[in-house]
Amino acid sequence: MTVTMRQESGVFALEMSWRELVGSHLELTGKLRQGRFFPRHELLPLEGDGLWQVGQGVVQLSTAQSNGDEVLVGLAGPGMPLGMPLTGLVSYQARALTDVYCLWLSLAELERSGALAQVLLFQLMRRLRQTEALLAITAGQRRVEDRLRHLLLLLAQEVGEPVPTGVRLAVRLTHQSLANAIGTSRVTCTRLLGRFQTWGWVAWGADRHLLVTQTMPGAREERRAS
Amino acid sequence: MTVTMRQESGVFALEMSWRELVGSHLELTGKLRQGRFFPRHELLPLEGDGLWQVGQGVVQLSTAQSNGDEVLVGLAGPGMPLGMPLTGLVSYQARALTDVYCLWLSLAELERSGALAQVLLFQLMRRLRQTEALLAITAGQRRVEDRLRHLLLLLAQEVGEPVPTGVRLAVRLTHQSLANAIGTSRVTCTRLLGRFQTWGWVAWGADRHLLVTQTMPGAREERRAS
16 A cells, blocks of 8 residues: 655644654554545544544544534644544544545553653644644634635644645535635525635636645735644 | 642543642652742743643633734643643733642653653643534534523633532633633624523622522533533
8 A cells, every 4th residue: 555645744843754664563463453444425434432543644533513414623634533432523434535545552551651651742733733623713703714724724734735826635525615614604604615716715627636835915824833 | 838639530531630740740850840830810931941840720821813813722620731832822921810730840850751651641632632623613503692692601610619509610701801712702702692691591799709500501412411
């Protein structure tokens, strides 16, 4: 299996390569740890006694609201943990947004191995930073347009791949997913994306992946910060 | 110094007592670790090379938006870590909501000690669950009334003390803070709190601490879940 890591390692100072992770896990537990493959769109089974750690790909984390809407609460990329011990939400779902390869870590192993806990601790900090950033957008930005713009900048930082004219999102999110992440309707989201495209803030590639351009307000700052 | 822990230990299955924490830290690092006291309202200094772990009291975490509003992004209670390595937000502030006693842990120590990382890992899971719960409220609940109701239920779970008629919040949050947490105005928040009081969902004690009553929709479920 070929493992493709994101090019811009500066995005996460604490990021480890997948090979290093697997290597350290093998070493830490002293046995061959089985990974598991999930094709795109598949739900990851979630149990209360452990965590998945993403090796390759991106997993969308969401929760269903009482009105049936799914609300995006996170994107777990390489290195990041996810699972029931990390959430208090009901109707919690983890869906592969790309082909995904994961390792299963039981809580019992984390309680046994301090070294494994150390690896997870720094990856969990990344999850917290991302969740808090999403929260600051939804709670702090009053205008829907600002929310969508900041969400796209966050996605560029979290799952972006640098290209000459900006940052290409490595995953395809539906307009409904984007709308659910910022508490608005799909119609409003589609209208705003159209406006952003007119203004040259976003573009779509031949593969229908969204491109956040360098002309989007804040895009240069985001890239400098990362 | 007398250390008062919350009565209802079931709220956090992973919670450790302050004495246990201090004990394990002393043991882990083999030296007397100095704690630091912050009186109510004081800002905790935040450095990039370490974390505060709350021993006693509650710290409010917030970020300033471009319009000057402070947005509540978390409440760190006993055991929970906070600090710059855990956030990507600018204008980040940590303010003591009560008298607070904290321990300072450097990242270098966490890199050296797997056992310390294990303690922090389980406490960081609590922070992530809380942040995600706040996110699900702000992104997922369309009606301001529902947002405020769910916020109060979350606060009851996070910083609540059980009393015969419901749960008393151990901290006093201003109407502006509550409003900022759910992206609404202080005026709307005050009006809704008045309505909730009329309906018997909330009450104020002689000490002006808010009481979330058992008649608030969801209150019984929240208590069962905790």
